[in-house]
Amino acid sequence: DQQVKQNSPSLSVQEGRISILNCDYTNSMFDYFLWYKKYPAEGPTFLISISSIKDKNEDGRFTVFLNKSAKHLSLHIVPSQPGDSAVYFCAASYLQGAQKLVFGQGTRLTINP
């Protein structure tokens, strides 16, 4: 049973425009949500996170929005740059225990010049 889902396998955006990546989850008990970015032949790297008690977190060009009633979060990248082309993973975790991350399937973002 997929607890974290990213329903768009790929997304193509023009350089300078906004990129919006979406993620849905089924377990309302998750405490934190994280976004990771992955380049080919590298490990995932942490991008931004949000607590379940917040609805927005911003870090430079990256903003994550959380809609708990819809069990939905999104990552906005403004403006998009060619270096943003990568696979983006959404992940969720609990605050207690081993705090394991549960990952979505990933969305491949391509920024076109």
Place this chain on the structure above:
Amino acid sequence: NAGVTQTPKFRILKIGQSMTLQCTQDMNHNYMYWYRQDPGMGLKLIYYSVGAGITDKGEVPNGYNVSRSTTEDFPLRLELAAPSQTSVYFCASSLPRGGANVLTFGAGSRLTVL
């Protein structure tokens, strides 16, 4: 500061062979994890450890074993390799301090079983 180091980067195994994927971290993190990523899929947790001498199963542990004798090292053992274990394996570590548990990942080990 090396972070999380995985070896080997690539390996081809024959069905039935065994091998160990090595993982070491130099950040003094107490939590360590092994994930696998299959094409078009997210990362699935194989095993994890919250400290030396403590390990536990994740979502997909069958066919694997782990040990954690030191804080730094968390090797993953594949016994009797099968084609279904063809995947990219990622080791990660973290030091939870309240807030989001941010994992630091290694570069991955690509394993092919033929």
